[in-house]
Amino acid sequence: MKYLPILFVLLSASPVAGAASFDCQKAKAADERAICAHLTLNDKDVEMATQYRFLKGLLAMGARGALQDAQQSWLSQRRRCQGSVTCLNRAYDKRLGQLKALYDAIDKPL
Numbered sequence: 001m002k003y004l005p006i007l008f009v010l011l012s013a014s015p016v017a018g019a020a021s022f023d024c025q026k027a028k029a030a031d032e033r034a035i036c037a038h039l040t041l042n043d044k045d046v047e048m049a050t051q052y053r054f055l056k057g058l059l060a061m062g063a064r065g066a067l068q069d070a071q072q073s074w075l076s077q078r079r080r081c082q083g084s085v086t087c088l089n090r091a092y093d094k095r096l097g098q099l100k101a102l103y104d105a106i107d108k109p110l
Contacts, residue, residue: 021049030083038085044092051099058106067102074098 020027022045024036035041052071056064074095081087 020045029079031079031081031088034081034083034085034088038088041085041088041092044089044096048092048095048099051096051103055099055102058103070098 020032020035020042022032024032027033027036035045052067056067059067074091078088078091078095081091
């Protein structure tokens, strides 16, 4: 019985709390709070961060710098969505499409 409070805390913790590409416990901005609160946005954030890191590892130094600059610009655009789930969904869909196009354009061995 003494473990019941601990079990309750563990079961009541949000499963999304740490899943985003950033720490949801420290999320202060409206866009970050919305991402942490909506599973679809959270999933898109994880997918985007994974694709971004993967591409960053594939690209040569100049292209990697351009990718990083574009990502910073996109993060600024995402922040302007505030807590609008519709705006954030559109922003993620657009960025995921851009990252996919960049990957598709890379010369790959057979």
